[in-house]
Amino acid sequence: MSESRHSSAELLESARAGDKQALEELLARHQSQIYRFGMKMCRDPEDAKDVLQDTLVAMARGLRDFQGASSLSTWLYSVARSFCLKKRRKSKHAPSSSPRSLESDSSPAASVVDEGKLPDEVLASKQVEQALEEAIAELEPSYREVLVLRDVEGLRAAEVAEILGIGIPAVKSRLHRARLALRARVAPSLGISPQATSPTPACPDVLELFSHHLEGEISADVCARMERHVEACERCRTACDSLKRTLSLCRSSATTNVPRHVQESVRRALDEVLAGQATPR
Structure with a gap:
């Protein structure tokens, strides 16, 4: 067609x-x-x-x-x-252990780095795609659905709130936690070590600030101060870059093709429904 x-x-x-x-x-x-x-x-x-x-x-x-x-x-x-x-x-196939809570999750992501590749090569590889999918799957469902709807599907926060039946502040709170947890788990596959993004005591929480910036939640003055700090601090610049790249991966993952056998199965079910609707009562 x-x-x-x-x-x-x-x-x-x-x-x-x-x-x-x-x-x-x-x-x-x-x-x-x-x-x-x-x-x-x-x-x-x-x-x-x-x-x-x-x-x-x-x-x-x-x-x-x-x-x-x-x-x-x-x-x-x-x-x-x-x-x-x-x-x-x-589901009879539920995982034996629950996804780790974002409220207390401080464990580093499992490293899937291929030492023989440059970061750009790793980014384009199947390893990174797999790491992203696994990292999303590890999120608690309440955080996963917010991240999928907002950062994969590209819905506005208000639309996500409507779908989930919660307030916009709750959506954004879950979203910030999900983004930071996802970045931590995907960063090794991007060739970024935890040491490369560990802030100094004088550093602001640039990852949290950047996520809030994406949702329009910080003022222009705060944004300008953050940008000046990131420009001068290589660790924070690397951290922000890793979050940007992670979210870019999320957006690029929104290209799923429905397998043909699934389309055929769904088509048969829909044909039955449409035939039933056309039958005079």
Whole structure:
């Protein structure tokens, strides 16, 4: 199928009016993001397939009743999250030990450095991708979902808050903790040792400040002071660079393709739903 020139809003309007092709285009347009979210939250391909199928079926069934108070993406993430929570409660493959708490996590990340490569080569390697996925998976679910929605999927903090049913300050608090924990675990794979980013007693908490800066939570004066310090302090400059690179990796990971066998399975389920909707009552 060729790429549609219609906006999502136009497709949504047509789909709500009963246009099957518009609905199918909407489903195809959103399947990758839902599957990616399911993979990162459930950490199991079969569970992610079920989350994708259940979410798209719910979309097909409920689209005519969708009032548009939220964006379609926000609604779909909310639905997908509810299915992920059910999977988490019912999963027979839950890890034997709980993810480490960010409240007391001070252990360094496991090093996956390939000493024979330069940092830029390591950054482009599969090692770094694997390290990122493992680091995200190690986060507690409440922190992982905030980081995935904000830094992988690129949603605004207000949208994340709506999906999770919490306040924006709570979203940002979890996000800052998740970002710093993720950076600590991924840094070795970027060729950055803990010693290279250990601040001196005189150094401000530049990582925390930088994360707050990304959310527009520090003043211009504080930002300027931080920039001057980072320019003069190699350790803090390296630390900030490692956080920037980690978040860049998060954004670049938002390119998941749904496997063909998953698409076919979901398509069969959707065809049954659409056929049932077309049957006169």
